[in-house]
Amino acid sequence: MVYLKTEADSLLDLDYSELEKELTKRGVKAVHTRTLWRAMHRESFQGVLPGNTRHDFLPPLGNWLQQAEIKPRLGPLLEVDQEIHSSDQLTRKWLFRLADGETIETVLMDYPGRYTACVSTQAGCAMGCVFCATGQAGFVRHLSVGEIVSQLLHVQFVLRSEGKSGLRNIVLMGMGEPLHNYDAVMKAMGIVSDTRGMNIGPARISISTVGVVPGILRMAEERRPYNLAVSLHGANEADRSRLIPVSKRWPLDELIKACRIYGEKTKRRIFFGWTLIAGENDSSAQAHELATLLEGLDAHVNLIPLNKTAGYEGSESATPEVDSFKAILQTRGFPCTIRQRRGIDVAAGCGQLKASL
Ligand code: SAH
Ligand code: SF4
Numbered sequence: 568m569v570y571l572k573t574e575a576d577s578l579l580d581l582d583y584s585e586l587e588k589e590l591t592k593r594g595v596k597a598v599h600t601r602t603l604w605r606a607m608h609r610e611s612f613q614g615v616l617p618g619n620t621r622h623d624f625l626p627p628l629g630n631w632l633q634q635a636e637i638k639p640r641l642g643p644l645l646e647v648d649q650e651i652h653s654s655d656q657l658t659r660k661w662l663f664r665l666a667d668g669e670t671i672e673t674v675l676m677d678y679p680g681r682y683t684a685c686v687s688t689q690a691g692c693a694m695g696c697v698f699c700a701t702g703q704a705g706f707v708r709h710l711s712v713g714e715i716v717s718q719l720l721h722v723q724f725v726l727r728s729e730g731k732s733g734l735r736n737i738v739l740m741g742m743g744e745p746l747h748n749y750d751a752v753m754k755a756m757g758i759v760s761d762t763r764g765m766n767i768g769p770a771r772i773s774i775s776t777v778g779v780v781p782g783i784l785r786m787a788e789e790r791r792p793y794n795l796a797v798s799l800h801g802a803n804e805a806d807r808s809r810l811i812p813v814s815k816r817w818p819l820d821e822l823i824k825a826c827r828i829y830g831e832k833t834k835r836r837i838f839f840g841w842t843l844i845a846g847e848n849d850s851s852a853q854a855h856e857l858a859t860l861l862e863g864l865d866a867h868v869n870l871i872p873l874n875k876t877a878g879y880e881g882s883e884s885a886t887p888e889v890d891s892f893k894a895i896l897q898t899r900g901f902p903c904t905i906r907q908r909r910g911i912d913v914a915a916g917c918g919q920l921k922a923s924l
Pocket of ligand 1: 698699700739740742743744745775776777796797798840841842871872873875876917918919
């Protein structure tokens with residue numbers, strides 16, 4: 568691990584100004600922050616990457632750190648346990664082992680001309696959505712800032728070492744509920760969008776939530792510049808709480824109210840996720856109900872045909888239902904996209920991540 572002798576666990580937990588503060592506090596010139604930051608976040612310095620064997624920063628960085636009496640025990644926050652490619656080679660998944668032995672997964676999708684990384688924010692998830700493998704497995708712990716950032720550093724490093732152009736988009740749709748780990752997630756996204764480092768534009772970052780109302784309101788209040796995706800799956804309380812137990816905690820009417828406040832404050836479009844399950848939430852009546860619920864919102868609906876998980880009986884909606892659900896929403900004025908299914912053969916699809924061996 569990259570330990571600093573500070574309250575932070577890892578150099579990768581620090582944002583730019585914190586790193587600068589730590590260095591200057593110890594007598595290192597503030598201008599050196601930039602070089603160190605660059606080495607870590609732009610050049611994916613090997614010392615912070617999985618599989619790394621080097622345990623020293625090269626001079627002069629090493630000297631500065633020494634001068635600052637920072638004795639970084641270098642080494643990655645994540646170790647690659649497995650790298651699995653889908654048969655079409657367009658999706659791959661890494662199973663990472665964390666320092667305490669817990670495991671998480673990160674998925675990289677190759678869309679023509681742009682790579683999208685699907686990142687985990689927690690080991691497990693406390694929300695218990697019935698159709699999601701992560702939810703079925705339960706909550707283990709929050710990921711630290713450094714553990715979130717490291718997933719992306721690894722992806723960047725791998726792409727670069729294969730001579731491929733870098734990562735374009737980040738979706739926080741891996742394991743876990745991002746807004747349940749709000750502070751670490753926001754700080755990590757600040758770090759990866761920092762123009763002096765990884766420089767992923769905030770508009771290319773999407774945060775998906777099951778509907779944690781206080782988190783949505785906080786994002787609005789703080790004017791967070793990221794895309795917000797809200798997973799709905801049901802357009803009335805009875806339908807929704809059958810699939811999403813936490814709908815009892817943050818009921819649908821409160822959730823929609825929070826989305827309206829978010830929309831008004833930020834003037835941003837909200838992306839609503841809807842996992843289509845045959846006979847459960849794919850009827851024409853339910854499509855109309857959804858359109859009525861969203862009336863007046865600047866909303867885009869993403870339809871995701873259900874991916875199979877061990878703990879849930881339901882099956883994906885058939886193509887005619889999917890198409891008709893989409894057509895109804897479009898007729899009612901909402902842009903609507905059917906999510907391409909990716910990486911199903913290696914359990915890298917939405918809701919299939921559980922990091923089991
Ligand atoms: N916790 C967040 C983000 C991670 S889940 C959230 O729930 O939004 C990312 C997306 O995958 C969510 O929209 C979720 O509803 C969807 N999903 C979960 N399980 C799925 C499954 N088995 N098939 C298809 N989509 C699923
Ligand atoms: Fe958690 Fe999202 Fe899975 Fe629900 S769908 S259990 S919120 S990861």
